[in-house]
Amino acid sequence: MSEILLNVADIRHHSHVNGPGVRSVVWVQGCRRRCPGCINPHTHAHEPVKLLDPQQLGRQLAEVRDTVGITLSGGEPFEQAEACAILAETVKKAGKTVMVFTGFSLDEIRACDEPAVQRFLRATDLIVAGPYVQELKCESKMWRASSNQTVHFLNGSEVTEDELLDTPVIEVQADGGTLSYTGFPDPEDLTWFDRLGSCWHERNRIS
Ligand code: SF4
Numbered sequence: 001m002s003e004i005l006l007n008v009a010d011i012r013h014h015s016h017v018n019g020p021g022v023r024s025v026v027w028v029q030g031c032r033r034r035c036p037g038c039i040n041p042h043t044h045a046h047e048p049v050k051l052l053d054p055q056q057l058g059r060q061l062a063e064v065r066d067t068v069g070i071t072l073s074g075g076e077p078f079e080q081a082e083a084c085a086i087l088a089e090t091v092k093k094a095g096k097t098v099m100v101f102t103g104f105s106l107d108e109i110r111a112c113d114e115p116a117v118q119r120f121l122r123a124t125d126l127i128v129a130g131p132y133v134q135e136l137k138c139e140s141k142m143w144r145a146s147s148n149q150t151v152h153f154l155n156g157s158e159v160t161e162d163e164l165l166d167t168p169v170i171e172v173q174a175d176g177g178t179l180s181y182t183g184f185p186d187p188e189d190l191t192w193f194d195r196l197g198s199c200w201h202e203r204n205r206i207s
Pocket residue numbers: 031032033034035038039040043074075076102103104131132
């Protein structure tokens with residue numbers, strides 16, 4: 001059991017749009033950056049949502065069948081570097097991979113002298129780095145929400161623009177009475193999701 005807790009906004013299993021292969025996604029809670037147009041504004045506040053033991057969570061996620069690894073998104077994972085490092089190390093020890101979405105650039109992360117940040121980076125296999133910039137939004141480049149963001153496989157090779165395939169990049173999930181989505185839609189054009197949500201509510205008589 002770890003003494004450090006990870007503040008988690010949400011968790012989803014078996015996502016196909018948050019990195020290569022089928023992955024569990026952990027959205028951490030808390031982000032100081034507040035990029036205009038961020039698709040996850042509910043994850044910005046630094047308030048406890050689910051406080052979880054990162055080692056225990058890592059073991060649970062590593063056991064999820066038919067997944068190749070986890071993706072940490074947010075919120076800002078590097079604001080909880082120590083807890084994320086413990087989670088990432090636990091998942092990697094079990095033979096699975098770790099991908100991270102961060103608002104920091106890779107240079108900023110590498111230059112940071114906080115040991116927990118470097119520990120977390122060492123346990124990361126793939127990173128999508130840089131803040132969301134509304135004016136540079138791109139809707140169909142896999143894993144990036146705006147074109148300033150960069151994708152790095154931390155085994156040495158950086159993915160080039162041409163290698164980022166255009167693919168369907170949104171998943172809608174119906175879970176009991178809740179309809180949610182993840183992926184990379186145009187955050188300014190989600191009226192279709194609202195319409196879908198109204199039909200869903202009507203069909204399921206949810207008030
Ligand atoms: S860094 Fe990410 S989570 Fe934070 S505001 Fe920007 S897009 Fe949203």
